[in-house]
Amino acid sequence: MIKPRIAFDLDETLGVTITDSTSIIGFRLRDGCIELLEQLKLKYHLVLWTVASRSYLDKVLSFGLKDYFQETYSWSEIAGSWKDIRKIKVEFLIDDNEYYKEAAKKYGLESHYIIVPAYGCFEDNKEPLKWVQIVIPRLSSFYCDSEIQE
Numbered sequence: 001m002i003k004p005r006i007a008f009d010l011d012e013t014l015g016v017t018i019t020d021s022t023s024i025i026g027f028r029l030r031d032g033c034i035e036l037l038e039q040l041k042l043k044y045h046l047v048l049w050t051v052a053s054r055s056y057l058d059k060v061l062s063f064g065l066k067d068y069f070q071e072t073y074s075w076s077e078i079a080g081s082w083k084d085i086r087k088i089k090v091e092f093l094i095d096d097n098e099y100y101k102e103a104a105k106k107y108g109l110e111s112h113y114i115i116v117p118a119y120g121c122f123e124d125n126k127e128p129l130k131w132v133q134i135v136i137p138r139l140s141s142f143y144c145d146s147e148i149q150e
């Protein structure tokens with residue numbers, strides 16, 4: 001079975017970097033992150049897409065996230081004014097940046113963007129698992145829709 005491809009943004013979507021005064025020393029995953037990725041990796045081909053540089057991405061991946069993603073993309077491979085999902089051929093992009101969904105409207109692609117509250121924002125602090133509750137139903141409704149069409 002070919003797994004549907006979905007992409008995640010990195011910073012403020014999955015967590016934030018931990019730094020000391022000079023360098024990155026870790027990556028703090030947000031609540032529910034590992035549980036969600038463990039669940040999704042069974043059904044989906046997971047892609048990680050950041051607009052940060054490759055060296056930054058590789059550094060962050062070394063703290064544990066690399067086990068979940070079959071493909072990773074950074075600004076070094078794909079630069080552009082917005083994250084166009086057609087460039088990496090994914091069904092969905094999960095991202096904290098509303099701007100990408102807005103940009104996608106021009107092409108009628110906005111339903112493929114799942115925007116979640118940024119890690120650490122007011123809304124997230126109030127309900128730390130809300131982002132998971134946004135992602136899961138959107139992905140499962142896609143599943144049901146595609147089954148009906150077959």
Ligand SMILES: [Mg+2]
Binds near residue numbers: 010011013095096097
């Ligand atoms: Mg982000």
